[in-house]
Amino acid sequence: MTTFVRPDPLPGMFDDIFWKYVAQEDLRLQRCSQCGQFRYPPGPCCPNCLSPESVWTSLSGNGRVISWNEFQRQYFPTMPPPYVVAAIETDEGPIMIGNIPSPADAMSFGAPVTVYYEHTETVSGKPLTICQWRLQD
Secondary structure (H helix, E strand, O other): OOOOOEOOOOOOOOOHHHHHHHHOOOOEEEEEOOOOOEEOOOOOOOOOOOOOOEEEEEOOOEEEEEEEEEEOOOOEOOEOOOEEEEEEEEOOOOEEEEEEOOOHHHOOOOOEEEEEEEEEEEOOOOEEEEEEEEEOO
16 A cells, blocks of 8 residues: 655634544544534534534444546645545545545446555655545455
8 A cells, every 4th residue: 555645734713623633544524403404514603503512422433435537647746656545435424625545447436445655755844644545345
């Protein structure tokens, strides 16, 4: 499995907590305290009921592939192609995007995946943990 030096994450107003949990290898997403809908990306209020109340809820770390693309063009100097980026529908419902360390011809719609945590560094030299996905056997 190839580990790339990654671009620095762009700081957002609501996602610092997400990155803190991922650094602890804990996949959590913001969930509305009123109606139970997940908020991803995280935000100030529920898109369903507009409640500002939320909790950070652990996910199972399992999901399925709903789309993928194999990048053949180099967009970042430290990430040479080819590499696969996939949209994953988690078992809990939210859709997340991540790399899958498999060739594109191994991918299929609905293929089961499991989260794993990649420990790497950013181009500025900071340690970074990101959640990625791998195909289940």
